[in-house]
Amino acid sequence: MTIQANNLEVVYPNGTRALNPTSTFFRTGEFTVLLGASGAGKSTLLRALNGLVTPTRGAVQIDGIGELSNKTLRAHRRRTGMVFQQHQLIGRASVLANVLMGRLGYHASLRTLLPFQVKEKQIALDAIERVGLIEYALRRADELSGGQQQRVGIARALVQEPSLILADEPVASLDPASADRVLGLLHSICKDDGITAIVSLHQLEFAKRYADRIVALAQGRIVFDGTPAKLGKQEIARIYGTTPADAQDSPEEEMNLRTGTYA
Amino acid sequence: MALAESRHLTILADERRAAFRHASLAGAIGVVCIASLWITGFFDAERLLEGLPALGQLASEMVPPDFSRWQSWLRPLVDTLAMSIAGTVLAVAISLPLALLAAPNTSPNVFIQQACRVLLSALRSVPEIIMGIIFVAAVGFGALPGVLALALHSVGMVGKFYAEAIEHVDPKPLEAARAAGASPFQVITHAVLPQVLPQLADITIYRWEYHFRASAVLGIVGAGGIGFELIAALRIIRYDQVSAILLTILLCVIVVDGLGAWLRKQLK
Incomplete structure (x- = not known):
């Protein structure tokens, strides 16, 4: 683009x-x-x-x-995916939940009240796999090291399919x-x-x-x-x-x- | 050398001034405290002394507590518990949207924000006992007016605490959600609420504990529950039954508070 x-x-x-x-x-x-x-x-x-x-x-x-x-x-x-200096993750949410935030742009506002589809979760897990954090997918984001958190930030940008x-x-x-x-x-x-x-x-x-x-x-x-x-x-x-x-x-x-x- | 010395002297003088300011403030607070006790008649030793035997008389009539009517208290106790939970549910349902409109970081504009703040203060400033009297007059005796009174007064309190929790969320994940194309509503559901949920749950559970205690009082104005039994026992001057009901309420409060503490721990 x-x-x-x-x-x-x-x-x-x-x-x-x-x-x-x-x-x-x-x-x-x-x-x-x-x-x-x-x-x-x-x-x-x-x-x-x-x-x-x-x-x-x-x-x-x-x-x-x-x-x-x-x-x-x-x-x-x-x-357009964005990766930030301070990761900008929600510390108490899981890696998966943080990465799924990147899918919000694909949803209508009210659709947001329903849970994410399995298909979207799979896209998110693919992204997490790509940044090498698959074994941490359900861990809280704030339990990860700085470098790992930034990789979560990259995965969040990736699920946008940017x-x-x-x-x-x-x-x-x-x-x-x-x-x-x-x-x-x-x-x-x-x-x-x-x-x-x-x-x-x-x-x-x-x-x-x-x-x-x-x-x-x-x-x-x-x-x-x-x-x-x-x-x-x-x-x-x-x-x-x-x-x-x-x-x-x-x-x-x-x-x-x-x-x-x-x- | 002389320069350093004069600088030290200035610092010490400043320190003395600060100490004097603190001492004057403490003194002023002390005067206000003593004046308040005096105005309310606390220093009227004669009256206090005369009151003591009456107090002793009442106390002696309270023991032994008379639990003989315990079966007829069960239903009102269940009512009180149900009132406390229903009141909390209603309070949360109204508080959350109001809090989102009242918090500066989620409110659409300053006017709505201020209007919601004023509304919350207004609800807070009407005591629930007054709300109870109004609702009993409106919908008649029973648990329903009690629930409405609890909920409406609590909205003022819970809404304020919610709004404060929301106001202090970390703004960075909000920016990240916005950058990913989230709508304002999605920013709230996926970036604001996930951050504050434990705090909101904490506030809610505390409020539920409070509701249980408060609903006992609401019975006094005819708003159902165990308070109704309490005021009935007081009217027929059966202090042994009054003390038995008070002990029962105490036990329930301990159980409810314990349950609340356990719930809060689960949500951490």
Whole structure:
């Protein structure tokens, strides 16, 4: 699925200008990584793409659906999976119940009062199997480790049978080893199923390893757009507001930058 | 050095001021407490002393409790239990939708939210005994007016507690449901309610326990149940029967509270 942002601008009610008028285009099956310091506008751009944030100006254009509006919102969200930094699971509900939440978009409101169909539960179990958690299907979500919870988040996106996945810093709260596993899983699923993916990350290393394309934001503006190979020291410095010399001379700072703690 | 010392002095002065503020507040509260006791005649030693023998007289008439009529209390006791459960069912059925409309995170708009809050306060502020008198006048003696009175007063209380529980749910799963294309109604059924269900059950079971105790009182205004027997025994000045009924109610309250505690544990 291709999705297009036309002059998208977001100003929050408190006056914060999170996104300056931005136009960009995401191609079918492409794995795009959004880079940028905290507050650069990554989350805002992602959330504008599925209407969790309403743009002040501009529009989102989706092929097969048209312009994103109140009318088209549910149809678009139904086939757009979202993976969140904090998993956003219900801790006391089972893994299966959390994953089934991804099916809600397929139900009429009142139909919701009846239990899920066996067929849908099977779709959910397939998704749980795919993320390698089948033996935990009936465990409470809060009994799982951080990496496992994030895999539940991915399964929840998968049961939507999505053509687009938006992931907002999906590995920011994980240790490096589980971060790599979770991101690798997300990447291989998107590639296998031909799902368009837009993933915001803090870690340059991961971005370079997995991205087909990197889009970098600084102060609510796109400052870089290209393949990982084109992302050099100069560009990195521009994204994070450091000078190229800093990036070169101080490996320690670059480390901080990778883990996302750089101020 | 001198700078550090003067800074310390400022901090100590601030601390003294805070201590003085706390002491004045405690003093003021103490004065209000003593004034309240005085206004209500608690310091009238003479009257208290005169009352003591009367109290002793009543107490002596209460022992031994007379359980001879226990068979005729069974039906009213069952009525009271049924009233407490029926009242809870009705209260929950009305409270849940009102609470969803009154909680800022699930209410469609501020006006509806405020209107529901006012309605809940209004129901809360009419004591159930008054509701009982009104409903007895409307539908006649028996358990039905009791149930209506319990339910309506409880809606004010239960609705408020429900709304507070709903207000404090974790908003993140709500966003996740919305992102998956859930309608506002589905967000409530699949993201809000699953989070608060144990709390709602807790509130409900506490309310049921309370209803059992309260329905004993409601009998006094003719709203059925064991309270009706209690007031009848009081009217014919049979204090030995009064004490027997009170002991019976106490036993039932202990059983109901125990059952409630057990239920709550199951729902954890």
